[in-house]
Amino acid sequence: MSTADGRPADAGQPEERSSQPSGLMDLLGVAAVLLDADGRIVLWSPEAEELFGYTSEEALGQYAAPLLVHEQHWDLMIKLFAEVMATGERWAGAFPIRHKDGSTRLVEFRNMRLLDDLGDFYTLGMATDRSRLREVDRDLALSTRLISQSPIGLAILDTDLRYVAVNPALERMHGILAEDHLGRHYREIMTAAKFEGPEAGMRQVLKTGAPMIDEYTIVGHTPAHPHMHAWSISLYGWTRVASPPPWPPR
Known part of the structure; x- marks a missing residue:
């Protein structure tokens, strides 16, 4: 996401296309x-x-x-x-x-x-x-309800480690509104915690696709938790199939 105007950073660019089913x-x-x-x-x-x-x-x-x-x-x-x-x-x-x-x-x-x-x-x-x-409607409704009502903080970050979506539980943990996460880098939100390890883990997951379960524990504080606090982090990733070059060809 663009931090300047809230639009996707790749707005106006051809979308990557996969030869395999990948969307709704x-x-x-x-x-x-x-x-x-x-x-x-x-x-x-x-x-x-x-x-x-x-x-x-x-x-x-x-x-x-x-x-x-x-x-x-x-x-x-x-x-x-x-x-x-x-x-x-x-x-x-x-x-x-x-x-x-x-x-x-x-x-x-x-x-x-x-x-x-x-x-x-x-x-x-x-x-x-x-x-x-x-x-599909039922599955989507169930997934949305599970994510919104989950007591576990959930976030989706793009390949630049910028927030794309967060659920209400993470909103409460960070003490920052969901819309104020969007487009911001992970370290911009976790300013009062050691983020180097989780960042390295995220990049590793993006590279390999292999999940990391309870691999990192963050110690720090947030606006919602002004005292020192510890969070266990699990990381998951997915990749797109390589796409053909944009049309028209150069």
Whole structure:
């Protein structure tokens, strides 16, 4: 984080990209389907093949309604498509789709109108399996609750050892608001403690990915604890897969 204005230090720079699933979009397996003004499929992503079961050869050029939904839902799908195309308003919701294998699956959709450089309108549908979405929602809610209610102080630091996030327990331990941690270096917060050992440990974890459990004990004081205090520290890290060079190539 930038200490000057609170924006990420790499704002405006290409994000590192991994060939392996690494974020929420990858976890959800979001499919992209583009329909022309007549309701025919003109673009079909690999995720769409996984979600709906049809290959691009089977899907491209086909009318979406008879291919992707059961007959009793054709009129509703065509009505929703027409409204998006006519008004430009987005539609979001769950819709039962017919998988290639004949099964019915509830899919969460986000549909929006697009305009190309020739003045033609298209509809882009972003879709993901609703059961997977609900599972991710539950896991995220549970993780957030565990972190926020944990009596153990937790912090995320970037590769420059600057705070990215802290939980309420660490906020209380340090006597410093969470937002006042952000963008500041570890040693800026732990000014009254010996930080050299933990810093070296953090860099080692960043280098190797191997955790250090109860490896360091910090002795010092904070605004919340003006008397000498001792804290046991455990360190964990993760690394990103090397990414290809930014686009466009130099």
